[in-house]
Amino acid sequence: MSTGNTKEKQISKAVIKRLPRYRRYLGELKRKGIEKISSKDLSELIGYTASQIRQDLNNFGGFGQQGYGYSVSLLYDEIGTILGLNKKYQIVIVGYGRLGQAMASYISNNESNFHIAGIFDVRQIIQDVEFKDAQIMTCGNLSGFVKNENIDIAVITVPAEKAQIVADTVCDAGIKGIWNFTAVDLDLPEDVVCENVHVSDSLHALAYYMKDR
Amino acid sequence: MSTGNTKEKQISKAVIKRLPRYRRYLGELKRKGIEKISSKDLSELIGYTASQIRQDLNNFGGFGQQGYGYSVSLLYDEIGTILGLNKKYQIVIVGYGRLGQAMASYISNNESNFHIAGIFDVRQIIQDVEFKDAQIMTCGNLSGFVKNENIDIAVITVPAEKAQIVADTVCDAGIKGIWNFTAVDLDLPEDVVCENVHVSDSLHALAYYMKDR
Numbered sequence: 001m002s003t004g005n006t007k008e009k010q011i012s013k014a015v016i017k018r019l020p021r022y023r024r025y026l027g028e029l030k031r032k033g034i035e036k037i038s039s040k041d042l043s044e045l046i047g048y049t050a051s052q053i054r055q056d057l058n059n060f061g062g063f064g065q066q067g068y069g070y071s072v073s074l075l076y077d078e079i080g081t082i083l084g085l086n087k088k089y090q091i092v093i094v095g096y097g098r099l100g101q102a103m104a105s106y107i108s109n110n111e112s113n114f115h116i117a118g119i120f121d122v123r124q125i126i127q128d129v130e131f132k133d134a135q136i137m138t139c140g141n142l143s144g145f146v147k148n149e150n151i152d153i154a155v156i157t158v159p160a161e162k163a164q165i166v167a168d169t170v171c172d173a174g175i176k177g178i179w180n181f182t183a184v185d186l187d188l189p190e191d192v193v194c195e196n197v198h199v200s201d202s203l204h205a206l207a208y209y210m211k212d213r
Numbered sequence: 214m215s216t217g218n219t220k221e222k223q224i225s226k227a228v229i230k231r232l233p234r235y236r237r238y239l240g241e242l243k244r245k246g247i248e249k250i251s252s253k254d255l256s257e258l259i260g261y262t263a264s265q266i267r268q269d270l271n272n273f274g275g276f277g278q279q280g281y282g283y284s285v286s287l288l289y290d291e292i293g294t295i296l297g298l299n300k301k302y303q304i305v306i307v308g309y310g311r312l313g314q315a316m317a318s319y320i321s322n323n324e325s326n327f328h329i330a331g332i333f334d335v336r337q338i339i340q341d342v343e344f345k346d347a348q349i350m351t352c353g354n355l356s357g358f359v360k361n362e363n364i365d366i367a368v369i370t371v372p373a374e375k376a377q378i379v380a381d382t383v384c385d386a387g388i389k390g391i392w393n394f395t396a397v398d399l400d401l402p403e404d405v406v407c408e409n410v411h412v413s414d415s416l417h418a419l420a421y422y423m424k425d426r
Contacts, residue, residue, distance in 0.1 A: 020417035024396065039238075047398075051233075072272070083417045084424035092409055098315035103412075105311055110396070111416060152423065177423045179416060183237065195419040202322060203392060204233035204296045206408040210365065210390045211297035 011059050018056055019079055021046065026076040038069035050100045089114050089177075095158035096121035096136060099100050099181060103155055104131050114153070118145050142166075146173035153177040160184050228269050234259065235269070237291055239289040250413035302327045302390075303364045307379050308371035309334035312394060316368055317344050322372060327366070331358050355379075359386035366390040373397050 043050040093100050119136045129136050154170040163182035178194045215358045256263040306313050342349050369384040376395035391407040
C-alpha cells in the first residue's frame with residue numbers, strides 16, 4: 001500500500017480532482033463515528049458509481065477488502081497521504097481585502113496542514129495588525145519573506161491587474177505553489193504548481209444550466 | 214447561428230466548463246481592441262489545442278470563417294448568449310461574513326448580469342445596513358423575499374452546518390439556481406441547478422501536485 005510508487009505518476013487529473021471529494025465525505029463519516037463503508041454505500045453518498053470509486057482507488061493500490069468494504073479512517077488517512085496532506089505547508093496570503101480575509105479565516109479554521117506564516121497588502125492602514133501568529137506586512141517585504149521563511153505556497157487574492165506581478169515576485173523568491181483566486185491565468189515557470197479558483201467560470205456555468213429552466 | 218437549437222442539449226459538461234474561459238480571454242482581447250483572432254492564436258493564448266477550440270465552438274454552430282478566424286467581439290457575445298449571459302439574474306446572498314462580503318463586492322463590480330437584490334445574515338448587528346441598493350435582512354425574511362421578488366439565484370456563504378437548511382428554505386420558496394460556497398454538497402430538488410465552489414478540493418489538489426517538487 002505504498003503511496004510513493006511509480007504508478008502514481010500516471011494518475012489522470014480527473015482522478016486527482018475527485019480524491020479531495022472522497023476525503024471530504026470520508027471525513028464526514030469519520031466525524032459521525034462510522035468505521036467502515038462499502039463502495040456501494042460510498043457511491044450513493046458521493047454520487048459516483050461504485051465501479052468508478054473502485055477504479056479510482058485501485059490507482060493507488062486498492063485499500064478495500066472483499067466483503068468488508070473500506071475502513072473509513074484508514075482510507076481517509078491514505079487519501080490524505082496521497083494528496084500530500086501528511087505534512088505542513090507554510091503559506092503567505094497576498095492581498096488582504098475581503099477575499100484575503102475570508103481565505104485567511106477559512107484556512108486557519110479548516111486546513112490544519114496549511115500554516116499562514118505571513119500576510120501582505122499594499123495598504124499602510126492595516127500594516128502591523130496581526131492575524132493569529134501571522135504579521136500583516138507591506139508587499140515590499142514579500143520577496144525576502146518568501147525566501148527567508150521557506151514559504152511553500154502563495155495565496156493570491158489581489159486585484160486581477162496586480163496578479164502577474166505578485167506571481168513574478170513570489171516565483172523569483174522560490175515559491176513552489178500558487179493558489180490563484182484572481183480572474184487571470186498566470187504565466188508561471190514550469191516548476192511552479194498552480195491551482196486556480198476562477199469563480200466567474202463557475203457562475204457562468206450556473207447561468208448556462210439555468211437557461212432552460 | 215441560432216443558439217436555441219436542439220444540438221445544444223447534448224453538449225458535454227466539459228465543454229460547458231470551458232466556455233466561460235473562452236469568454237474570459239475574448240473579453241480580455243476585446244478590452245485590448247483586438248478585432249479578430251485565429252484558432253491557432255486563441256489556442257496559444259488559452260492553452261487548449263486549436264483543434265479542441267474548433268471542435269468546442271462547432272458544438273454551437275461554428276462562428277469562424279475560413280482564412281479569417283474568429284471575430285473577437287462576435288464570439289464574445291455569442292458565447293455570452295450561449296451561457297445565458299444576455300439576460301439579468303436576480304440574486305440573494307445568504308451569509309454576510311467575510312466571504313459573503315467578498316462575493317457581494319465581486320459580483321457587483323464584475324458581473325453586471327447578476328443583480329444583488331437582497332442580502333441575508335443571522336446577525337442582528339448588521340441588519341438594515343445596505344450594500345449598494347440591496348438591504349441586509351434577517352434570515353427570517355429569506356423565504357418571503359425569494360418568493361415576492363422572483364429571485365433566480367441564491368449565493369450560499371453560510372457556515373457548512375447551516376448550508377442545507379438555507380438550501381431547503383430557498384428551494385421551497387422557488388429558487389432556480391444555487392451557487393454554493395460551503396464545504397458540503399447539498400441535497401436539492403431535481404429542477405434546481407447548483408454550482409459548487411469547494412475551495413478545499415482545489416487546495417488539496419494543489420498539495421498533491423506539489424508533493425514531488
